[in-house]
Amino acid sequence: MKFATRVVHAGLEPDPTYRSVIPAIHQTSTFAQPRVGEFVEDYDYARSANPTRAALETALGELEGGLGTSFSSGMAATHALITAVCSAGDHVVLPADLYGGTFRLVDKVLTRFGITYAMVDQTDLDALAAAVTDTTRLIWVETPTNPLLNVVDVAGVIERSGSAFVAVDNTFATPVNQRPLELGADAAVHSVTKYLGGHSDTVGGAVVVRDPEVHERVRFVQNSVGAVPGPFDCFLVHRGLRTLHLRMAAHAASAEAVVAFLREADGVSEVRWPGFSGMVSFRHPDAIGIAERTKLFTLAESLGGVESLVEVPQAMTHASVEGSDAAVPADLVRLSCGIEAPEDLVADLRDALAVA
Ligand SMILES: Cc1ncc(COP(=O)(O)O)c(C=O)c1O
Numbered sequence: 244m245k246f247a248t249r250v251v252h253a254g255l256e257p258d259p260t261y262r263s264v265i266p267a268i269h270q271t272s273t274f275a276q277p278r279v280g281e282f283v284e285d286y287d288y289a290r291s292a293n294p295t296r297a298a299l300e301t302a303l304g305e306l307e308g309g310l311g312t313s314f315s316s317g318m319a320a321t322h323a324l325i326t327a328v329c330s331a332g333d334h335v336v337l338p339a340d341l342y343g344g345t346f347r348l349v350d351k352v353l354t355r356f357g358i359t360y361a362m363v364d365q366t367d368l369d370a371l372a373a374a375v376t377d378t379t380r381l382i383w384v385e386t387p388t389n390p391l392l393n394v395v396d397v398a399g400v401i402e403r404s405g406s407a408f409v410a411v412d413n414t415f416a417t418p419v420n421q422r423p424l425e426l427g428a429d430a431a432v433h434s435v436t437k438y439l440g441g442h443s444d445t446v447g448g449a450v451v452v453r454d455p456e457v458h459e460r461v462r463f464v465q466n467s468v469g470a471v472p473g474p475f476d477c478f479l480v481h482r483g484l485r486t487l488h489l490r491m492a493a494h495a496a497s498a499e500a501v502v503a504f505l506r507e508a509d510g511v512s513e514v515r516w517p518g519f520s521g522m523v524s525f526r527h528p529d530a531i532g533i534a535e536r537t538k539l540f541t542l543a544e545s546l547g548g549v550e551s552l553v554e555v556p557q558a559m560t561h562a563s564v565e566g567s568d569a570a571v572p573a574d575l576v577r578l579s580c581g582i583e584a585p586e587d588l589v590a591d592l593r594d595a596l597a598v599a
């Protein structure tokens with residue numbers, strides 16, 4: 244079936260008790276056992292498993308083409324995958340342009356547990372091949388990258404990965420535009436806070452892997468660390484997922500109009516848009532002034548919701564990479580184009596730029 248059909252139905256079976264079309268939100272911490280060790284499926288305690296979460300995990304797995312596990316944030320998902328795959332002494336290849344929190348996790352937390360890393364511009368596949376060593380256990384790909392929106396050739400990375408595990412942060416592309424497992428990657432990771440949830444009303448994360456044995460390890464970390472999403476958050480993400488294909492088309496239409504305007508606007512340089520999704524970045528000497536003057540584009544971190552957001556990465560989302568190889572320019576503005584009327588978004592930017 245086509246993606247649009249799968250996304251509407253993914254993970255949804257009528258409730259077994261009352262046949263409600265949308266399954267219940269199982270807002271519970273535990274499950275009654277008629278006898279010791281007797282319970283339905285694997286539902287004994289809600290950190291280990293919860294039916295609302297299981298429905299979302301099934302949906303995420305269906306859409307990315309693998310086995311899904313949900314987390315309480317994108318960072319919890321990233322942490323779970325890296326710790327499920329890597330051990331002390333392992334080497335990780337990171338992109339030189341990536342979400343600041345991912346860099347911080349590896350650089351400030353995981354290196355204390357014996358993980359080493361190198362950063363490389365992954366659009367340069369020769370440089371990537373040179374960065375892979377005998378101890379490289381994981382190649383972490385982010386594409387399009389946050390915030391510079393570089394697109395990495397996932398299949399090209401896989402060809403040069405040797406025996407390393409390849410994980411792709413698919414947050415910006417979403418499975419509408421890119422399905423890493425179909426391209427040969429071992430895992431897709433998401434901040435479902437963004438496009439998958441799509442309404443800026445919850446924080447969450449997901450890991451989808453191909454190999455059942457890796458899936459078991461990810462689930463083991465999920466249960467051991469316990470960074471699980473609550474049932475209501477799972478419900479919200481699952482509800483958001485059902486319009487993902489429509490929203491992504493509208494985000495792209497907004498971005499296309501915004502990019503056409505910015506490419507002609509005075510003082511604006513290096514307008515970047517991968518040609519899909521709603522993420523746009525550009526440089527302007529008055530980056531902070533523009534971000535503070537827009538009215539429809541709310542000045543806020545995050546992205547991927549139906550409403551438009553603007554931010555200055557160097558001062559906001561990417562403050563943690565300042566001084567590292569992943570540092571971003573101070574005059575960079577990042578837009579998350581929402582699904583409002585594109586002409587209203589352009590008018591808002593025109594007004595904000597007019598004063599600059
Ligand atoms: C590409 C990318 N990956 C991961 C994350 C982390 O996700 P979360 O904020 O849900 O922990 C973010 C957050 O902005 C992101 O942009």
